[in-house]
Amino acid sequence: MPSELPLLVEVALKAAVVLAVFLTMPLALGQLEHKVMGHMQGRLGPMEAGPHGILQLVADGIKFVQKEDVTPAAADRPVFRLAPAVALIPYLVALAVIPFGAAWVAADVPGSLLLVLAVTSVGVIGTLMAGWGSGNKYSLLGGMRAGAQLVSYELPLVIAAASVAMAAGTLSLTGIVQEWSWWWLLWQAPAALVFLAASVAELQRTPFDAPIADSEVVFGPLTEYTGLRFAFFLLAEYAGMVVMALLFTVLFLGGWRGPWDEIAVVGVLWTLLKAAVVGVVFLWLRVAWPRVREDQLQRFAWLVLLPVALLQLAVTGVGVVVLQ
Amino acid sequence: MSGLDVLFLAVGLLTAGSALLAVTAGRVLHAALWLVVALLGLAGCYLVLGAELVALVQLLVYVGAVVVLILVALMLTRAGGVPVVTSGGQRAGAAVVGAATTLLLGTALVGSVGRDRVELTGPDNARVAEGIFGVYVWPFELLSALLLLALVAGVAIARGGGKRS
Incomplete structure (x- = not known):
């Protein structure tokens, strides 16, 4: 990273790069989802737009822009219209502090892990605003499901992340990767599984997509959204997947660490490769598993994930004391 | 005034303004949403003062959990859209209590710290x-x-x- 630039120019450049990554990586993941899902389920899908249908996403984007932006008459207008932005922006902030390489991080702040967890927890307010503001009972039901689900799964998510922070002795994401060594893959494995399950639930993706279950509550909080506002919610979902995949990589898979990681670019490639694998796991879960019921979902969070996370926290604590 | 002073003034005004709107909002759910803005502003104040950890915990606990619980409770009871009806006497009483608390906290702070500049060491x-x-x-x-x-x-x-x- 060029550090001899004036501060203002450096900040502006970094912000532009983060925005560019924020706008491209979710699209790449969405493209991957189209193709991976299509091949896994043996369905053809749209193949006409470009070679192997790779331009379908562009066509979808054009379609979204052309659609009419409808606000229902019963909606709470300002709340309804602001909701997509509230859902989207937290992930942009989170992306700014996630390290791609030892020096490839837009803002290296001391408490970056806590920052990511804190800002991503704000995103749920956007979903709740959408659920309330739509003036539609299915939206309201979906919004309540989303609120209950996100609050329940926030706890195991934070505790699993805290276990890694304890093991590394720091709240900084770059610090955690520097402390990481390969046997953490075993030591922190329960935390990794808890984090993976909880992050899928936080993203409201299958098997934990009860808030937007189409056979029960139409499309939950997103039922009334059209055009670009709907596209922003979709972008928020995929940006959330990118952020969670990168966070999983940094916390549990050693981030940019790997063979030849002395070369900065190779380190970045390691991060991207590992995050892509985690992203494919997210997609795979959606393809392979049916939706769990609302009560099963809560039961799983409180009776399985939370005890495992707490046990992992104790194991990590013992490990840290013994190693010292 | 340094850049930090200007920033602090901006987030302070944002916090105070949205807090006022939270109290005077016509619907309960709008009040809760203004409360979100006020709490975010407060986190911003902590951040400008260098207390990074406090700001982030404020965000995680209050915005991410407490307000979400309030919003879910409002949606569950369908009380969100109900207009807030308070009598003039109640409003006056609330204003008196609010002003008295502000005065008490303000004098306690000025009394303990004085009017000197305190260096920012979060x-x-x-x-x-x-x-x-x-x-x-x-x-x-x-x-x-x-x-x-x-x-x-x-x-x-x-x-x-x-x-x-």
């Missing part, structure tokens, strides 16, 4: 951790026991106390 994370788990470990643990007790008691009350059912 405690770093390690020092906060030392404080909580070293010097103040007993009050901290007692508080957590109290919260646990309240939680268990809350569940007991919600389940009807056992005998009546």
